[in-house]
Amino acid sequence: MDPSNYLKIKDKIPSNVNILAVSKGFKSQEIKTIQNIGQNDFGESKFQEAYEKQLILKDLKIINWHFIGRIQSNKIRKIVQNFKYIHSVDSFEKLQKISNISYEENKNPLIMLQVKLNDDPTKGGFIPELLIAKWDEIQELQNITLTGLMTINPKGLGSKENSELFKKCRILADSFQLPDCSMGMSGDWKEAIDAGSTWLRLGSLIFGERS
Numbered sequence: 001m002d003p004s005n006y007l008k009i010k011d012k013i014p015s016n017v018n019i020l021a022v023s024k025g026f027k028s029q030e031i032k033t034i035q036n037i038g039q040n041d042f043g044e045s046k047f048q049e050a051y052e053k054q055l056i057l058k059d060l061k062i063i064n065w066h067f068i069g070r071i072q073s074n075k076i077r078k079i080v081q082n083f084k085y086i087h088s089v090d091s092f093e094k095l096q097k098i099s100n101i102s103y104e105e106n107k108n109p110l111i112m113l114q115v116k117l118n119d120d121p122t123k124g125g126f127i128p129e130l131l132i133a134k135w136d137e138i139q140e141l142q143n144i145t146l147t148g149l150m151t152i153n154p155k156g157l158g159s160k161e162n163s164e165l166f167k168k169c170r171i172l173a174d175s176f177q178l179p180d181c182s183m184g185m186s187g188d189w190k191e192a193i194d195a196g197s198t199w200l201r202l203g204s205l206i207f208g209e210r211s
């Protein structure tokens, strides 16, 4: 891994757009290297892998950990205990469970709800109609702070299609007055910035290819 990649990419990103360094597949030492040059937000998608790194890095209290992977119900307590942000809440049932457990644990995670903006059988998420239908119930939930929406575009789309999906996410978030859109990865971050992303989730662009 070449740490200068991080500085180069950071230079190209407007300062009002946050970078989430996606460290899945990379070691705690590599996280430390990037942290050392100014990056404090790190994203992981598998609980066990993340937790091992969190233990090694536990003295680096400045790190904000973000969970971005598919949430298994039996891992929710551990995720709530160990992550400040959860980007990938893809159903109302899981959101309710997160809320209940956060209450018991005296936590208040920052939450982004994953939305599904086109037909992609490989991805979970709220369809917009469901989000609208559940909105009042969602707002009743305690011990969660809902800050935005998150979306993952299907692989292989062109730049125009990526832009359109990102814009849909931004419009939907705005309609709920949610500030955050977690969208854009190493292949489509430029389109995501133009559409109003507030969190780019960048893995390979920062750390190199995952083995």
Ligand SMILES: *Cc1c(COP(=O)(O)O)cnc(C)c1O
Pocket: 022, 024, 045, 068, 069, 152, 185, 186, 187, 201, 202, 203, 204, 205
């Ligand atoms: C792995 C991953 C990323 C980062 O992917 P890159 O293409 O390496 O930037 C972003 N978001 C999620 C949900 C991921 O699982």
